[in-house]
Each structure stands twice: as structure tokens, then as C-alpha cells.
Amino acid sequence: MSPICPHCGSSQIRTARLHAHDGVRHILLDTPLRCRDCRHHFWKFNPVKPVLLLLAVGVLVGITAWLALEQPVVTPTAQTDSSLPHARAAAGDADAQLKLGLRYAEGDGVIQNQKEAAKWFELAARQGKTDAQYHYGLALLKGRGVVQDYRAAFSWIEKAAQRGHAKAQFDLGELYRYGTGTAADKPRAYLWFNLAASQGVEAAAKARDSLVWQLKPEQLAAMQEEARRMSLSTAAAPPTPSPPEASPPLSVTP
Incomplete structure (x- = not known):
């Protein structure tokens, strides 16, 4: 209508x-x-x-x-101290110490604290944990949570590199290349870049190739032979490292 x-x-x-x-x-x-x-x-x-x-x-x-x-259930990332491996770490568990150091370094479940991270990295490093040796060396190199100490940083990064840690090998090459914490030594830099590159570190391959034309043929041959020997070595990991004199151990309160 x-x-x-x-x-x-x-x-x-x-x-x-x-x-x-x-x-x-x-x-x-x-x-x-x-x-x-x-x-x-x-x-x-x-x-x-x-x-x-x-x-x-x-x-x-x-x-x-x-x-x-459809939304997935999100579990809160913030965790209480009771859920972290404090007890095991304070009791001397190197794996727990490394894990705790990484959490404090990244702010994973805790408030980010580089000083705490460095403390736990050092304790695990002194027990021979390769990853902890590398992370503690980086903390010393960059002055994160500790007083910057190039010589001690070189010592710890070298320990991790000698145990086959690819990133430590690359960083050790950089330290040799620029004379940080040690005397500059381009042949040794080439050696460690070569080892890191063999483990897939792309930046190490570029750094290695940039040094080729700066070395004498006999230096290249010697470093390539040493790299080949080290990469094929099946020797056991070195014993627990002694701490550098420049970095006294940190005390831990359970």
C-alpha cells in the first residue's frame, strides 16, 4: 500500500x-x-x-x-623467582647458571639485569660451559654488567673459540684483526675467520676473504693448514679453565 x-x-x-x-x-x-x-x-x-x-x-x-x-591461550611470560632455576644455579649447577644468565640478559620472565646476567655467566664459565664463556667474554668486551676489560674478554672468548664455538671464533678473529685485548695479528685473524666460516658464519667468510690479499702466501698456507688440523681434531674438550687474574670470581648468595 x-x-x-x-x-x-x-x-x-x-x-x-x-x-x-x-x-x-x-x-x-x-x-x-x-x-x-x-x-x-x-x-x-x-x-x-x-x-x-x-x-x-x-x-x-x-x-x-x-x-x-580461534585465539590461542597466551601464557604470561612474567614468572616469579620461584619458577627460575635460582636454587640449582646457586647450588653450582652450570647449566642452570647459564640459563639464568641468559634470562637476565634478555629479560625473559624477569626484569632485564645485565649485572645479574654477567654474574651467572661468569660462574658457569668457570665450570667450563662453552656458551657461558662466550657470553661472559662478550659482557667483558662490551662492559655490560661488569667493568669493561678487553684482555679478560679476549681470554674468555678464546676459550670458547678453542672449543669450537662458531660465534666466538668469529669474534676472536675480530679481536686479532683490530688488536683488541691482544696484539694485532692478521694471520691469526684469518685463521679464526676461516674456522668460523667453515661452520656457516657468513660474516666470517667475508672477513676472511678481505684478509687474503693482506697476507703473504706462506702465511696463508700456514694458517690454512692449522685451520684444517683444528677442524679435523677429535681431541677432548680442554679442562675447566682457570679464571683470568683481571676478573676475580663473583660471590653468590643462594
Whole structure:
């Protein structure tokens, strides 16, 4: 049935425009109309709009519920001290000491604390943990949580490199290359870059190749032979290293 103008009774009705000031109820439930004869503006209830509104709300609720169900359960990363390996680390467990040092260094479950990280790295390093030797050497090299000490850093990184730690081998090459913590020695730098490159360290391969033209043929031959011998060596890992004199052991309070 065609709408009739309530003002003049005319059936010459057209749909009018919506305006922001029309109100939420009219916009959601009614259709705006205007009489062509008297220009009267009025509203007529539109039974389709409530149905569409309910459908839209239902779809929105369904999508929200689906997204909520699809989200994985996130376990909080923050952990209490009781969940960390403090007890085992304080009791002398080198693996726990290394793990605790890494957590403090990265802020994994604890407030980041480079001083605590260096303390646990040192304790594990003194028990012969290769990764800890490398990380403690880096802490000394960069002065993270400890007083910067190039000579001690060189000593610890060298220990890790001698045990086959690829990153330590690359860093040891850098120390030899620039004379940091030791006398500059480009042939030795080439040696350690070569060993690190053989383990897939791309930066080491580039550094090694950049030194080729700076060495004499006999130096290259000697360092390549030594690298080959070291890479093929099946000797057991060296004994637990003694601490450098420049870095006295840290005390640990359980």
C-alpha cells in the first residue's frame, strides 16, 4: 500500500534523504518520506530495517565469538623467582647458571639485569660451559654488567673459540684483526675467520676473504693448514679453565 501524506492526503510521496540530526530511532527503524505536493517531511515505520539490524548484530556477535575461540591461550611470560632455576644455579649447577644468565640478559620472565646476567655467566664459565664463556667474554668486551676489560674478554672468548664455538671464533678473529685485548695479528685473524666460516658464519667468510690479499702466501698456507688440523681434531674438550687474574670470581648468595 502506497504511503499517504498525513498533512495533505496526497499519494505523491517520494523517499527523502537521511540527515545526521534525524535521530537514531528514525535512522534504524523508519524510512524518511517527503510529499511532492506540500513538501511535508515525515517518517514511516520500515519493518525490514529491524530484521536487518538483528541480522547485523547476530553476525557481529558470531564473528566476535569465532575470533575469541580461534585465539590461542597466551601464557604470561612474567614468572616469579620461584619458577627460575635460582636454587640449582646457586647450588653450582652450570647449566642452570647459564640459563639464568641468559634470562637476565634478555629479560625473559624477569626484569632485564645485565649485572645479574654477567654474574651467572661468569660462574658457569668457570665450570667450563662453552656458551657461558662466550657470553661472559662478550659482557667483558662490551662492559655490560661488569667493568669493561678487553684482555679478560679476549681470554674468555678464546676459550670458547678453542672449543669450537662458531660465534666466538668469529669474534676472536675480530679481536686479532683490530688488536683488541691482544696484539694485532692478521694471520691469526684469518685463521679464526676461516674456522668460523667453515661452520656457516657468513660474516666470517667475508672477513676472511678481505684478509687474503693482506697476507703473504706462506702465511696463508700456514694458517690454512692449522685451520684444517683444528677442524679435523677429535681431541677432548680442554679442562675447566682457570679464571683470568683481571676478573676475580663473583660471590653468590643462594
